[in-house]
Amino acid sequence: MTDTRYLAPQTLDEAVSAFAAAQGAARILAGGTDLLVQMRAGIATPGLIVDIKKIGEMNRITENADGSFTVGAAVSAASLSDHPRFGKVWPGVLEAVNLIGSKQVQGRASPGGNLCNGSPAGDSVPAMVAAGAVVTIQGPNGRRQMPVEAFPAGPGKTNLAPGEILVSFTLPARPAGSGDAYLRMIPRTEMDIAVVGCGVSLTMKDGVCTAARVGLGAVAPVVMLVEAAGKALVGTRLEPAAVAAAAAACSAACRPINDKRGTIAYRTKVAGVLLKRAVAIAAERASRS
Amino acid sequence: MSKMHVSTTINGEPMEFLCDAHDSMLDALRGPLGLTGAKEGCGTGDCGACSITVDGRLVCACLMLAVESEGKSLGTIEGMSRGGDLHPLQRKFLEMAALQCGICTPGVLIAAKSLLEKNPNPTETEVRFGLAGNLCRCTGYDKIVRAVLETAAEMRGAA
Numbered sequence: 518m519t520d521t522r523y524l525a526p527q528t529l530d531e532a533v534s535a536f537a538a539a540q541g542a543a544r545i546l547a548g549g550t551d552l553l554v555q556m557r558a559g560i561a562t563p564g565l566i567v568d569i570k571k572i573g574e575m576n577r578i579t580e581n582a583d584g585s586f587t588v589g590a591a592v593s594a595a596s597l598s599d600h601p602r603f604g605k606v607w608p609g610v611l612e613a614v615n616l617i618g619s620k621q622v623q624g625r626a627s628p629g630g631n632l633c634n635g636s637p638a639g640d641s642v643p644a645m646v647a648a649g650a651v652v653t654i655q656g657p658n659g660r661r662q663m664p665v666e667a668f669p670a671g672p673g674k675t676n677l678a679p680g681e682i683l684v685s686f687t688l689p690a691r692p693a694g695s696g697d698a699y700l701r702m703i704p705r706t707e708m709d710i711a712v713v714g715c716g717v718s719l720t721m722k723d724g725v726c727t728a729a730r731v732g733l734g735a736v737a738p739v740v741m742l743v744e745a746a747g748k749a750l751v752g753t754r755l756e757p758a759a760v761a762a763a764a765a766a767c768s769a770a771c772r773p774i775n776d777k778r779g780t781i782a783y784r785t786k787v788a789g790v791l792l793k794r795a796v797a798i799a800a801e802r803a804s805r806s
Numbered sequence: 807m808s809k810m811h812v813s814t815t816i817n818g819e820p821m822e823f824l825c826d827a828h829d830s831m832l833d834a835l836r837g838p839l840g841l842t843g844a845k846e847g848c849g850t851g852d853c854g855a856c857s858i859t860v861d862g863r864l865v866c867a868c869l870m871l872a873v874e875s876e877g878k879s880l881g882t883i884e885g886m887s888r889g890g891d892l893h894p895l896q897r898k899f900l901e902m903a904a905l906q907c908g909i910c911t912p913g914v915l916i917a918a919k920s921l922l923e924k925n926p927n928p929t930e931t932e933v934r935f936g937l938a939g940n941l942c943r944c945t946g947y948d949k950i951v952r953a954v955l956e957t958a959a960e961m962r963g964a965a
Contacts (some may be wrong), residue, residue: 521826521827521828523810523827523871523873525874545872548869549870549871549874550851551873553830553850553851553868553869553870554850554851554869556828557830557849557868564833564869566827568871568874570874593863595863595864618851619851619854619902619911619938619940620917620921620936620938620939621851621857621865621866621869621939622851622866622869622939623865623867624863624865624961625863625869625870626858638818641947676824678918697889706935707935707938708938708939769935796902806819
């Protein structure tokens, strides 16, 4: 372990070069709340640690002129909470981020790291999926973007190509009448890993739902966008039948595992229950936006 | 591989130390810096016994690399009392017996101070959520929560 090197580049180009040159022996350090635990357990033994927090673009929250937000991959949950505007525009994303660990963990942990960790149960990811966030990635072959739901590849795996680094999330501009919400089921009130997580983002106009996206976590090998659930809501007034159809679509999309946190049957049922509750919260927020 | 040289500020004092790249901040505090107030409970960010602040932000020292403290301003339990005067939280914890074995206490105090700086008038629920990252196996938390609420009331009265 004594041969670990540490690098804190000021520019993204420098970070990408060093990361790619290390050919898989390097790990990116943002908040470190996963990496340091893995290093301590001997699961990760990086030859090089590339700390991305000194790179301006990766540590910044920007509300763009068009109303979209760009959130750097290293921005901590606590910084996102402190931002005067982010939580007003995206309360559901923020509440998901604020469910990650304790205040101490939130002081360092980032939504970027939450996504790159590849856990099917990462709390911020379903909310980002519902929000329609797009991630920007940079690697030896330049920059590319993908929808956040295309990023996870399986438990602990992502679709980053070798040498690529997650740079930022871009959350789209919010039309009037929009709201989002994230709910997770855990058997206690705080400090636990999702049994099911459900993010909903919707837009209402004259009482009719004009756009809806649903992200589900902890019920499949990856966090997923449930398009059928969104479709079941669009064009409706969110009447009970429409919400029940969306809930059924969520349950139908589940491909969960049995484990100590919950059974397949339980997770499948709860996915629909959380959808109904999250829709109600998102709709209430939409009515005030 | 040679050691890395780090210059940082701890409790307002400039400090320098040497570390390996993989050393945690907790390793550095308890080792070369000789500041053993922050405790190692779990080493994985679950127990909060190593809570410190970094540029005013509450973090677990075990989840931060020592080398990351370069140029930062850290706050540890050693800096909580001033010139022998206990911080109101420390005094109230003693008065109300909000500790037993004391291992978690430095972390609880740092986290509670951070909480009250952000929210001088927390509800009991807010205190419980705010301190959810600090595990205590002795007190059952009730005395801790009451002491924090009492301190908050006293500090509001004094302000």
